[in-house]
Amino acid sequence: MKDWSIEGMEKSDEYILGDKANIAVIGGGPTGSFFSIFALKMAKMVGKELNITIFEPKDFTKDGPGGCNKCGGIISELLVQTLAVEGINLPDAVVRRGINSYKLHTSQGDTSIATPYFEKTIATVYRGGGPKGMIEQGKESFDKFLLGLAVKEGAVHKPLRIDKIEYKNKKPVLFSQKHEVVEADLVVGAFGVKGGTAKIFEGLGFGYKEPRTVTAAIAEINMGDDIVGRYFGNSIHLFFIPDKNVKFAAMIPKGSYVTLCILGKDINPGTVNDFLGASVVKRVVPDVELDRIECRCLPKMNIGAPVKPFTDRIVMCGDAGSTRLFKDGLSAAYLTGKTAAKTAVFQGVSEQHFRKHYYPVYKSIVIDNAYGKRLYSIIDISRKSNIFTKGMLEVIRKEQQDSHSRKVLSLILWDMFTGNERYKNIFPKIFDVRMNCNLWKEVAKTLVY
Numbered sequence: 001m002k003d004w005s006i007e008g009m010e011k012s013d014e015y016i017l018g019d020k021a022n023i024a025v026i027g028g029g030p031t032g033s034f035f036s037i038f039a040l041k042m043a044k045m046v047g048k049e050l051n052i053t054i055f056e057p058k059d060f061t062k063d064g065p066g067g068c069n070k071c072g073g074i075i076s077e078l079l080v081q082t083l084a085v086e087g088i089n090l091p092d093a094v095v096r097r098g099i100n101s102y103k104l105h106t107s108q109g110d111t112s113i114a115t116p117y118f119e120k121t122i123a124t125v126y127r128g129g130g131p132k133g134m135i136e137q138g139k140e141s142f143d144k145f146l147l148g149l150a151v152k153e154g155a156v157h158k159p160l161r162i163d164k165i166e167y168k169n170k171k172p173v174l175f176s177q178k179h180e181v182v183e184a185d186l187v188v189g190a191f192g193v194k195g196g197t198a199k200i201f202e203g204l205g206f207g208y209k210e211p212r213t214v215t216a217a218i219a220e221i222n223m224g225d226d227i228v229g230r231y232f233g234n235s236i237h238l239f240f241i242p243d244k245n246v247k248f249a250a251m252i253p254k255g256s257y258v259t260l261c262i263l264g265k266d267i268n269p270g271t272v273n274d275f276l277g278a279s280v281v282k283r284v285v286p287d288v289e290l291d292r293i294e295c296r297c298l299p300k301m302n303i304g305a306p307v308k309p310f311t312d313r314i315v316m317c318g319d320a321g322s323t324r325l326f327k328d329g330l331s332a333a334y335l336t337g338k339t340a341a342k343t344a345v346f347q348g349v350s351e352q353h354f355r356k357h358y359y360p361v362y363k364s365i366v367i368d369n370a371y372g373k374r375l376y377s378i379i380d381i382s383r384k385s386n387i388f389t390k391g392m393l394e395v396i397r398k399e400q401q402d403s404h405s406r407k408v409l410s411l412i413l414w415d416m417f418t419g420n421e422r423y424k425n426i427f428p429k430i431f432d433v434r435m436n437c438n439l440w441k442e443v444a445k446t447l448v449y
């Protein structure tokens with residue numbers, strides 16, 4: 001990828017946001033809300049007033065796909081803690097369950113990985129009102145909560161879909177259903193990958209291209225409090241099944257429902273039923289009556305960041321830009337939203353400002369994902385080998401039973417799937433000598449017995 005950070009000098013005053021500058025945020029998901037919250041807080045710090053309008057047509061109180069931004073809804077420990085430090089504490093009404101362990105299910109057996117940290121801080125949430133038909137009093141969606149915070153901070157929410165952008169007087173002008181809605185000093189693209197909005201920006205010709213995506217599957221299964229408590233507890237259940245199209249799947253308990261997310265290749269409307277019929281799944285999950293699946297979708301997932309995410313007065317953040325591979329997209333929404341806000345408020349909104357102050361963070365996510373890809377290929381190879389899977393399970397079991405063990409393999413898997421750690425920091429751990437000795441010893445035992 002080209003290193004934009006070394007090109008050009010910063011432009012002058014024309015691109016510094018003045019008092020009452022107009023910022024248009026396209027998308028009121030987590031990225032749009034994080035950007036707005038931080039831009040408004042930072043502007044107050046320097047005595048500036050900003051007019052931020054968030055364009056978001058979805059009603060996040062609605063049940064079913066119409067009110068939802070379609071995701072597993074796992075908020076990593078790191079993000080829960082980072083937000084708390086920022087003064088954003090997730091209220092009980094938003095959190096559906098606290099998670100303290102992962103259970104790993106494979107064709108060769110199962111094992112648990114408990115949180116290596118003392119606090120139970122992974123949270124599960126719904127992005128909208130909840131699965132179709134679910135009415136739960138006193139609960140709130142994550143996206144509604146964040147959008148509410150942005151509005152409290154001073155942003156204006158307009159329930160409009162932006163469908164066209166033109167330049168007038170060198171500034172972007174936004175349209176919705178043929179009506180001009182704002183001439184902006186800055187446009188923040190926080191529209192994700194699920195709605196086709198990228199085409200509008202591709203059409204502006206500054207080099208932005210829609211991120212590369214894969215299709216995932218999500219299903220919400222109504223199992224009832226009792227079964228969720230008994231079978232799932234406070235654990236996320238991860239499945240590595242020997243199906244070449246399923247990279248991995250997670251079942252995430254939330255109240256009386258379980259959210260099933262499947263990532264892989266050739267995901268289609270039949271993938272969820274096929275997965276629930278797999279022998280590994282039938283062994284650990286009670287028989288699911290398929291009519292208990294009240295909500296299904298096949299959302300797109302960003303797996304490749306666009307090379308050029310900004311130009312003068314336009315910046316792309318969150319899923320519309322770069323996000324973390326296969327996990328923790330909400331942390332990337334926070335990181336890119338906040339960095340774009342910092343750049344806009346304290347530096348400026350020209351292409352050069354974004355190149356120098358926003359792009360290094362954007363690129364660090366892209367580089368980290370390159371390590372992630374390598375780690376997932378190792379997991380893929382081991383998933384397909386019964387001998388290796390058995391050895392890996394045995395090492396994890398021993399690590400979990402021994403309170404003095406360094407738990408290297410457990411930690412690698414915990415950090416891979418919780419989003420707690422950057423892939424780059426996990427990568428060196430796969431060369432840990434003692435862990436590798438233990439692993440190969442267990443693999444050898446499997447071969448002998």
Ligand SMILES: Cc1cc2nc3c(=O)[nH]c(=O)nc-3n(C[C@H](O)[C@H](O)[C@H](O)COP(=O)(O)OP(=O)(O)OC[C@H]3O[C@@H](n4cnc5c(N)ncnc54)[C@H](O)[C@@H]3O)c2cc1C
Pocket residue numbers: 026027028029030031032055056057058069070071072073074075076160161162163190191192193194195197216217218261262299300301302317318319320323327328329330331333
């Ligand atoms: C199957 C799956 C499971 C996932 N699980 C997790 C997980 O457990 N934890 C995690 O951290 N991440 C997870 N992610 C990633 C996470 O969902 C995304 O990274 C996150 O939603 C990105 O937030 P965003 O605000 O950038 O985009 P989005 O959440 O997609 O929000 C974009 C918003 O923009 C609005 N919009 C779009 N076009 C327009 C327009 N033209 N005008 C106005 N508004 C518009 C949309 O209505 C939407 O509300 C998962 C993703 C997938 C696909």
